[in-house]
Amino acid sequence: VTFTKRKGGLIKKATELSILCDAEVAVIIFTDNQKMSIYASGKADETVRKFLEHKDVPEVHTTEDYFRDKNRKAGGAGAIENHDRDESEDDVEGEAGPSRSMASNAAHAGVARGCGACP
Numbered sequence: 288v289t290f291t292k293r294k295g296g297l298i299k300k301a302t303e304l305s306i307l308c309d310a311e312v313a314v315i316i317f318t319d320n321q322k323m324s325i326y327a328s329g330k331a332d333e334t335v336r337k338f339l340e341h342k343d344v345p346e347v348h349t350t351e352d353y354f355r356d357k358n359r360k361a362g363g364a365g366a367i368e369n370h371d372r373d374e375s376e377d378d379v380e381g382e383a384g385p386s387r388s389m390a391s392n393a394a395h396a397g398v399a400r401g402c403g404a405c406p
Contacts, residue, residue, distance in 0.1 A: 290318070298326045311337075 294316060305312040305328035313327040313334035325331050338345075 294324065301326055302328070313338075 297314060297316075301312045301314045304310050311329055311334055313331050314325070315331075315335075316324045318324075327334055
């Protein structure tokens with residue numbers, strides 16, 4: 288799976304979260320060559336300003352947190368092994384790196400502040 292396809296999937300999920308939960312969403316993605324992509328349900332600069340000025344510390348989840356929880360629920364090591372295999376496949380394609388982790392953190396931070404009506 289290519290970076291472009293995964294980025295499209297992330298933006299689709301961000302759009303769904305925004306529409307279905309009436310949430311303000313901003314996704315900032317940096318590729319490994321520092322090219323930046325931004326998606327926002329409103330004005331990205333206003334959403335980032337709100338984030339920076341927010342008094343409460345947000346609950347941030349990493350990719351490792353996601354797979355650790357998934358593995359714990361599954362009761363085995365399969366999820367971690369699949370994650371490691373996915374990462375090595377991405378490395379071959381040249382798409383792995385901080386951009387995916389940053390995108391994941393941004394997505395999880397948005398979900399952590401969700402509407403309560405969404406799972």
